[in-house]
Amino acid sequence: MFMHCKDISVLEADFPLTEEGIRKGLVGHRAYVRAKYVVMSRDGRYAVAEQHFESGKGLFRTIESVDIVSLPEETVFLNMPEADVLNEPDRARIQKDYPGKTIIVQGMFSHVSFVKDVDYKVLRIVDSVPPYPSKTEVLVNKALSSGFIEIPIVTESLIINYEDMLPEVKTEAVVFPCMVSGLDSKIPHYFLDMFPEIKHEVTVIGCETSRRIFNELYGRDVPLINTCPKDFCPKDDVKTIARCCKIKTGHIIEGNVALVPWGATVPEITEAIKALFSD
Secondary structure (H helix, E strand, O other), X not given: OEOOHHHEEEEEOOOOOOHHHHHHHXXXXXXXXXXXXXXXXXXXXXXXXXXXXXXXXXXXXXXXXXXXXXOHHHEEEEEOOOOOOOOHHHHHHHHHHOOOOEEEEEOHHHOEEEEOOOOOEEEEEEEEEOOOOOHHHHHHHHHHHOOOOOOOEEEEEEEEEHHHHHHHOOOOEEEEOOHHHOOOOOOOEEEHHHOOOOOOOEEEEEOHHHHHHHHHHHOOOOOEEEOOHHHHOOOOOOEEEEEEOOOOOOOEEEOOEEEEXXXXXXXXXXXXXXXXXXX
């Protein structure tokens, strides 16, 4: 449950925020008919109720009855100026942080709404670093905040760190795919995109494409420590998104995995997420 702020009134109550106190305080009073819900506060405590009005045509009508949505013991108030109270992923994230609670949120533009019983879905992000931060994480977060994804999604991440792979290197030196990563190591190292003169026996840390590039440039094969995000995607029921250098544009869905280009854009990520959750 999550209502548009225009359907909610905010009341500083002069009655106890108990079930009996709320009914006595609201029933029989007139209120704006569009205000289906009322958020009440008193002495730093909060409650929410649904209002039912007598029939009629006026903009203000008498409250005939109320249903209690939450009492103070189960209600949390959050001042989150960065939160879009109309954005499904924002609502899902809020609910995840406060399971089982009704969360009143004062968000962007001081709009007030509340979150209750959001059945959120998990999107796993698989990516490799450096460079930092994870590009896929950044793009996914931008897509989820865009307003073009009306799905209550929360994210979790599985990040492959090139630096963690260095202890697996058994050769004299290591080759990283790209200098922009800023990677360093205690053993001699090269960057494949610089086409350096290789003076050591080396291991490539990267994906199969990196090894193929090395083979074509230097005419010999080398050991590979694989960091391809696609190959690290767990085979389970969690919806997952990852970049793959073999995808040129758009996205490809393989079971529960959406693959997007290495240089993916926010629109491509948005469409991939919508396709992944289309069922």
